[in-house]
Amino acid sequence: MSQAPTAQGKARYLVHAADGTPMTDFLALAETDPEITVVDLIGPRGQPHTAVLEISAETANRLARQFRDASPPSHQLTIxxxxxxxxxxxAAAGPI
Structure with missing residues (x-):
């Protein structure tokens, strides 16, 4: 199942943080990247654990590589x- 692209070939992606600090750092970086649009934040006010982004598949792949290659502890952010x-x-749902 693939996601329908939004305007300019972008789609929505979720970035999830294992710890609040990496998300805060990521959001500060996202503000400076014209390829990233933060649509929504999920989690307590001021301490989101998930960000909903509108980005291209290219940007998503770039972020996935950056998250994977980040210095230890790795895998703090996922996309x-x-x-x-x-x-x-x-397929499994029957009549209710």
Missing amino acids: EPDRPLSMFDN
């Missing part, structure tokens, strides 16, 4: 496509 939530898998 994934933002997919719609559903209660049931369409």
Whole structure:
């Protein structure tokens, strides 16, 4: 299942932080990057753990490499496509 692109070939992605500090650092960096649009923040006010971004697939790949190659402790930030939530898998859901 692929995400429908938004304007200018961008799609929504989620960046999740294992710790509040990396997210704060990432958000400060995102403000200076014209390729990144922060759409929403998830988590306590002032301490988000997840950011919803609108970015191109190229930018998502670049961020994934940066997160993977970051100095230890690694894997503090992860990125994934933002997919719609559903209660049931369409194939497994029967009549209610």
